[in-house]
Amino acid sequence: MASTLLRKSKDLRRVCAIVVKSVHIDTLNVLIRAESTSVPTRDSSNVDVREQSTSAPTKFQDSTGCNCPFEHIFENLDYGISKVRYAGQTSSSERKSTFQEEMDLEKETCSFSQDEKVESGIKQRADEIARKFSSDAYKNAKPFSEIPGFPTLPILGGIHNFFPGGVLYGLTWREQKWLMQKKYGNIVKETPFPGFTRINIFDPDDAELIFRTEGKWPLRDSFFFMQKHFNILHNKGVHGLATAQEAEWHKLRQGVSKYIVPPQVIGEYCRGVQMVARDFVTRLGKVKDSEGLIENVIPHIKNFSFEAIALVCFNTRLGAFSDDRSNQENIDFIQSVDTILECSYLELKQIPLFRYYKTKTYRRYENAMQCTKRICLKHIAIARERHRAKIVAGEAGVEQEVYMGLITNLITNDNLSEEEVFIIMHDIFTGGVDTTSHMLSFVLYLLAKHPNYQEQVREEILGELKNKDLLDIEDVRALKLVRAFVKETLRLYAVAPANSRNLKQDLVLSGYLVPKGSVVLIHNDWISLNEGYVEDAEKFMPERWLRHATSKINHPFAYLPFGFGPRSCLGRRMAELEVYLAIIELLKKYKLSQTNEVIKIGEGIVNALVPPLKIRLTPR
Incomplete structure (x- = not known):
């Protein structure tokens, strides 16, 4: 019909x-x-x-x-x-x-x-x-109660599955999801602790339907509860891009997106980030030993992502590559970001008792948040003073300047309160440090692991850019293989392994009626590694992203490393630009070779390469 x-x-x-x-x-x-x-x-x-x-x-x-x-x-x-x-x-x-x-x-x-x-x-x-x-x-849909899943007990829910003797005991989150899909199929009900049930989705058709029906204000109110609690206690109840919902979220997203999403805006940052990438490569040259070996490149990658996102946020360099004591504040910030994400992951496995008293996990989280807040507020204050000085000096066009750093655009926005400016900057600054560094870690690992692709990427860089020194965004966009290499890296090693949503309406998912308000978790990393949706899914093949490739992605929602729709990753283009420029500057000067035979993916709210990542640099 x-x-x-x-x-x-x-x-x-x-x-x-x-x-x-x-x-x-x-x-x-x-x-x-x-x-x-x-x-x-x-x-x-x-x-x-x-x-x-x-x-x-x-x-x-x-x-x-x-x-x-x-x-x-x-x-x-x-x-x-x-x-x-x-x-x-x-x-x-x-x-x-x-x-x-x-x-x-x-x-x-x-x-x-x-x-x-x-x-x-x-x-x-x-x-x-x-x-x-x-x-x-x-x-014809089957009822919600019949969705398969791990056994639950009255009052306790499914928490016993994580205890000794339980089916999930000792497994990482990645291992848990692989097990639940193998055991129960493409839709799995889970009650990790009493009073909280989520539906795990492993079918891109279901993922598409969820995203297509989420509306202009998608709901994602199923994790980061400790951050919400912190905002209530320490930011006058004002929530950020990660935790705000509905109209509150839309106001924040609308207030910042025009300064960080459009390609023309990203292009304004290109040469500044390129200078950060050059300093990153220079730093690697200093820390390698006489044989070119860097025992663990990950801390240096984090310094690069920190310095790059600081430039974007505050239009200034913070000196993350220096050896002096002034760099300790930067180190504290990066370590605090790691702690925040670690505690946010532990939150998913614990009963939320922090709502009633300060648990050990919440105390660690709060201390880390206070550290990042203090540093963030310091740089916001510096930016405000710098902006006032420009106005007093009568610098022409200061109010109309396009590229003046994200912070200046926000502090001159009369629609945003001080608390909103802070939480936006905090979310972007902390998020930019962590996720981009993991993304670049996986890229460097695969460049070193696949010398044939590394040479092809370098040849494209030299062929397209010739001897051009300072690049613009069009130069970067012309590097199709570089971009394909990064895409394939994220297919194999998605930094954000899943997307969470609260359904805006009743939906039939995999034949079951899932009611409005249900928490669904779409496991993009499992989907992108499934042979049913990606041909030769286990193989690293950057050429699959090039036109006329023989190996295809068989579903448009089988690859969603940055999410989809209005609530997709705000900093996606900036993160990609940082990684592209790091690849360009590094391969122009060095050949990378592998020393890690295998890598381990850490257990956390994001997929991260577990240190150390050993890389050998050979001068070109």
């Missing part, structure tokens, strides 16, 4: 024709809205799809004369940057700019090229989405 109605829909045929000619299917919702002269005002975030689906779809009629019988379904889908949802209400020039930004991001994110997505069948995709929202899907 759904297929018949879709085929008969004049509006959908018109939209599909546009899609075939110009853009990929993920902009279907945008095109429907943009084709109309007005957009129906409807809050879809609280729609119960079962109510929509209790009878056959009826034609939707609005002032523009739209007759698409599945308009209500597409109305309920969300495809990324929230501005795009209002394409029908913007001018053509604004719409073109927004579309271009969204398409640029999609090209960098999606596993398929545009042509391949169109060839995969627009009708098949539309039918699939419609089928998931059909009345039969909800009518």
Whole structure:
């Protein structure tokens, strides 16, 4: 029935024709809205799809004369940057700019090229989405109570599974998820402690449906509870990008994204970050021994990511590569970030007693947060004073300056309070130090492990850049193999192993009815390593990301290292830029060779390479 109605829909045929000619299917919702002269005002975030689906779809009629019988379904889908949802209400020039930004991001994110997505069948995709929202899907769905999972006990839940003798005892989180998928399949219910249940998702089809229906204000209120507790006690209850929800989160995201997401803004930081990358390479040259060996390169990588994100945040260098005592504050910051993430992971395995008294884990967390807060506030104050001095000096254009560091843009934003400015800067500063360093650690390990690819990457760098000294963003974007190498690294070693969401509506996932409000955990790292979704999944093959590659990613949601949609990683482009420039500067000067035969992935809230990472540098 759904297929018949879709085929008969004049509006959908018109939209599909546009899609075939110009853009990929993920902009279907945008095109429907943009084709109309007005957009129906409807809050879809609280729609119960079962109510929509209790009878056959009826034609939707609005002032523009739209007759698409599945308009209500597409109305309920969300495809990324929230501005795009209002394409029908913007001018053509604004719409073109927004579309271009969204398409640029999609090209960098999606596993398929545009042509391949169109060839995969627009009708098949539309039918699939419609089928998931059909009345039969909800009518035939198995109940939530029947979702398989590890055994639970009254009152205790499933906490006994983690004790000696329990099925999960002694296993890392990575080992736990591999076991639960093998034992129970692509959807698994888990109650790690009393009163908290989450649904583990291992199917990219389910992941797609969750992301498509999350709305413009996605909910992610299922972890970082200690950070929320800290914000209540020490930041007047103002939450940051990681812990804020709904309108509060949207205000923060909107307030900062224009200063760190658009490609043209990222380009303004390119040469500054390149100088940091050069200093990083110089530092490695100083610390290697007479045979070129660095016993553990990870601390130096963390110093690089710290120095680079400090430049982005505060428009200044903090001297992370120096040997003097003034660098101790930087060391304290990096160590505190490690502690924060360690405690955030332990939080997932413990009953949240910190809400009632300061547990040992929470005390460690609070001390680390106080350290990072103190250092962050210090640099915010310095930036404020520097900005006031510029105004007093009458420097022309100080208020209109584009590249003046993230902090200056935030402190001149009258819509943000001091607490909001602090928590935004804190989240970006701490997040930028940790995740980027893990990403670069995996990249350097694989460069050293695969000398053939290392040489191909270096040849591309030398061939494309010639003898150019200072680079711009277009130079970096031209390095297709460099970018493919990083993508393949993140497929094998996703720094963020999972994405968490609270469902905005009832959904049928893997045949089970999962109610609105349920916590779902999408395990991207398992999906991206599964042969069912990625050909030759265990092999490291950067060429799979190049056009005309023979080995493909078979599902567009099989590769999501930065998440998807409005709540995807805010610092993605900046992190990638830092890694690209580090690769460029390092390979121009040195050959990397491997000394670690195997590596171990640490147990934590992010995937991290366990030190030491030994690298040998041979001058070119």
